[in-house]
Structure formats: structure tokens, C-alpha cells
Amino acid sequence: MTWTFNPAQLATWQQAKDLAAQIEAFRESSGLWMGGGVMPVTTNADTSGIYVPSWDGGPGGFPEPSDPAENTYFLHYRFFNGRSLNVGLILDKAKRYGGNWQYVFYSLNSSDLS
Numbered sequence: 001m002t003w004t005f006n007p008a009q010l011a012t013w014q015q016a017k018d019l020a021a022q023i024e025a026f027r028e029s030s031g032l033w034m035g036g037g038v039m040p041v042t043t044n045a046d047t048s049g050i051y052v053p054s055w056d057g058g059p060g061g062f063p064e065p066s067d068p069a070e071n072t073y074f075l076h077y078r079f080f081n082g083r084s085l086n087v088g089l090i091l092d093k094a095k096r097y098g099g100n101w102q103y104v105f106y107s108l109n110s111s112d113l114s
Helices: 013-030 087-096 101-112
Strands: 076-078 084-086
Touching (some): 013 076
16 A cells, blocks of 8 residues: 655745745735634744644554655644644645635635634
8 A cells, every 4th residue: 555645735935935924915915814823933843933843653653744855844834723734735726716815815714814
């Protein structure tokens, strides 16, 4: 049995930083709550706004999702309201909706970050 994961869950650190800045700019300009925004990045994975969650490979010992050849990792955002979202899946949603960031941010705000 081969283990696979959705590669859309992966993002680079630069993509995560850029998207966090984009979320904050949209949050400020729109007045949307958006979970209170992404928390600041720190060196502590338990409090950082961008982090790789702890990984349990289960009984199969599956490796943490990543693609070092592409410099992509299983990055997540931690929002001030305590919610957490996968960075790659936000990027993927924007791609699937033709780069319509307004739609993506409104949909995240109304469901995932409330």
C-alpha cells in the first residue's frame, strides 16, 4: 500500500508569508474579522502564526507531508481566534476560483474563521 497525500496541502514559507500579508491587507481594507488575523510568526511552533503542526504518522509511520525538492511543507496559519487553516489549501482554493481573492477571503471569513 502506498501512502499519498493531497499535494495542494503544501506551500513554501514565502508563499505563507506573502499570503498572511495579503490576508491582513484585505482584513484591514474590508473590515472583515477573518479570525482576528494571522498571529505573528515566532520561533515557537506552539504560538507562531505560521507553523508546521505536530505530525503523528499513525500505525503506518507515514512521513509528514512535504516535498523538500520543491521546498514545500505542510504549513498552517494560527489565527488570533484560535482557528487554524492549511496554507496550501487556501492557495489552492484561490487557484480553483481563478484568483478571485475577494471570494476566497469572504468564504473563509464566513465559515472557516467565524
